[in-house]
Amino acid sequence: MIVILLLVLISLVVTGLVVLGGQENLGPLASVTTFKTGEVAGEIHKIAAWGLVSAIAIHLLGVFVETRIFRHPVLTAMITGKKVTAELPSDAPGGTHTVRGGVLFLTLGVVLLGVGMKLADKPPSGWRVAQVPVAYESECGDCHHAYHPSLRTKQAWRVLMNGLPDHYGEDASLDAETAKSINVYLNGNPAETFDTEAAQWVGRIDTASLRITDTPFWKMRHQDIGPSVFRQKAVGSKVNCNGCHKDAASGRFDDAKIHLPSGDPK
Numbered sequence: 001m002i003v004i005l006l007l008v009l010i011s012l013v014v015t016g017l018v019v020l021g022g023q024e025n026l027g028p029l030a031s032v033t034t035f036k037t038g039e040v041a042g043e044i045h046k047i048a049a050w051g052l053v054s055a056i057a058i059h060l061l062g063v064f065v066e067t068r069i070f071r072h073p074v075l076t077a078m079i080t081g082k083k084v085t086a087e088l089p090s091d092a093p094g095g096t097h098t099v100r101g102g103v104l105f106l107t108l109g110v111v112l113l114g115v116g117m118k119l120a121d122k123p124p125s126g127w128r129v130a131q132v133p134v135a136y137e138s139e140c141g142d143c144h145h146a147y148h149p150s151l152r153t154k155q156a157w158r159v160l161m162n163g164l165p166d167h168y169g170e171d172a173s174l175d176a177e178t179a180k181s182i183n184v185y186l187n188g189n190p191a192e193t194f195d196t197e198a199a200q201w202v203g204r205i206d207t208a209s210l211r212i213t214d215t216p217f218w219k220m221r222h223q224d225i226g227p228s229v230f231r232q233k234a235v236g237s238k239v240n241c242n243g244c245h246k247d248a249a250s251g252r253f254d255d256a257k258i259h260l261p262s263g264d265p266k
């Protein structure tokens with residue numbers, strides 16, 4: 001049981017770090033994991049979690065049977081490393097394996113910590129800082145928040161930029177100079193160049209309307225949010241991602257950075 005528990009716990013920690021690194025581009029493995037490996041690791045993580053729950057249940061049942069039915073003092077044995085029974089005298093040698101095992105695990109732990117800290121210094125493989133031109137912030141952040149370029153493909157941005165005179169019923173035309181600098185930014189940083197959850201599941205999925213909010217993943221993730229939440233003063237509409245995602249401008253969309261607004265709808 002000790003071996004099973006240790007193996008399950010190790011697999012939980014490892015797969016958990018792969019999920020964090022692959023899907024969120026965070027943690028020590030962010031530089032060496034892709035989004036897809038993160039997804040696979042997530043499935044194994046779930047199985048391991050149920051494995052742990054089952055192992056704990058079986059373990060507790062075992063302790064109950066040992067102490068209540070066989071009347072073996074297993075609880076003291078867990079602490080002292082010695083199991084005193086009628087067959088085994090209390091002065092029987094024991095405990096050396098515990099010390100050796102402990103030293104082995106401690107060393108392994110220190111080595112892994114060192115490797116983890118070295119890896120953590122490297123930049124994440126799927127995400128980087130994209131330098132936002134001032135024109136993009138001011139022109140494309142005027143009516144709604146300025147979207148991270150990883151939320152649409154190169155092709156979608158091209159079509160959208162060519163249709164600015166009739167942009168969802170608004171005239172969002174730009175002078176040639178400004179349009180050029182924005183095009184350079186969007187062409188250089190489209191969804192194809194990021195390996196984040198938002199880029200994989202939202203950005204790379206094309207929609208006829210070119211809308212980010214028309215992608216199946218976006219709809220699925222936001223279907224339980226009532227319309228009145230989107231109408232809160234701090235948000236205004238579903239197109240203002242930054243009303244709820246405090247890191248929307250960076251393109252990360254980290255779970256930990258989601259804050260649903262509280263207050264009255266406007």
Ligand code: HEC
Nearest residue numbers: 139140142143167168170171172210211212213214237239
């Ligand atoms: C004059 C106001 C205005 C400007 C300027 C503007 N937009 Fe928009 N944009 C809108 C409106 C209105 C919508 C539709 C919003 C809605 O449905 O609530 C929209 C929607 C969008 C969407 C789709 C949002 C969704 O639902 O997924 C994208 C992408 C977009 N704009 C990109 C841009 C870019 C890039 C620029 C800069 C070149 C820009 N917009 C400038 C008004 C504007």
Ligand code: HEC
Nearest residue numbers: 198212221229230235238239240241243244253254255258
């Ligand atoms: C009213 C608040 C709100 C707005 C506005 C909003 N979101 Fe979300 N978003 C959420 C919540 C809450 C979740 C988590 C849902 C869940 O746990 O299933 C979420 C989840 C997501 C996720 C998945 C994140 C993850 O790690 O699981 C992505 C990607 C995302 N949103 C992108 C967007 C984009 C892009 C926009 C703007 C076009 C947007 N959101 C606008 C509230 C919002």
